[in-house]
Amino acid sequence: MATSGNVIDQDPILSDIISICCEEVDELRKRVAALEAKLEGTSGVLCPLCHSPDFRIVASGPDPTFGEMGVLSDRYRCGNCQHEESRQRDTHR
Numbered sequence: 001m002a003t004s005g006n007v008i009d010q011d012p013i014l015s016d017i018i019s020i021c022c023e024e025v026d027e028l029r030k031r032v033a034a035l036e037a038k039l040e041g042t043s044g045v046l047c048p049l050c051h052s053p054d055f056r057i058v059a060s061g062p063d064p065t066f067g068e069m070g071v072l073s074d075r076y077r078c079g080n081c082q083h084e085e086s087r088q089r090d091t092h093r
Helices: 004-010 012-039
Strands: 055-062 071-078 084-090
Touching: 004 012
Parallel strands: none
Antiparallel strands: 055 071, 071 084
């Protein structure tokens, strides 16, 4: 009975398929590493306008309406397009 290594060595088509798959896996690993490097150091929040991951909290304080109930108002600004907006955050969740 032949081992799987022998079967692969004896079948040139199967050997070619495995070689192509290995090359594709290597290319995909490189692409994933490049994308991870691009995202490193970002807040992970996407800007609703330009979709840049550089949408960060620049100020935070009690919400004008619901602050007494523990709700904060966070001010976000995009480092890419400079879009700004406020979002409420419930501190009791």
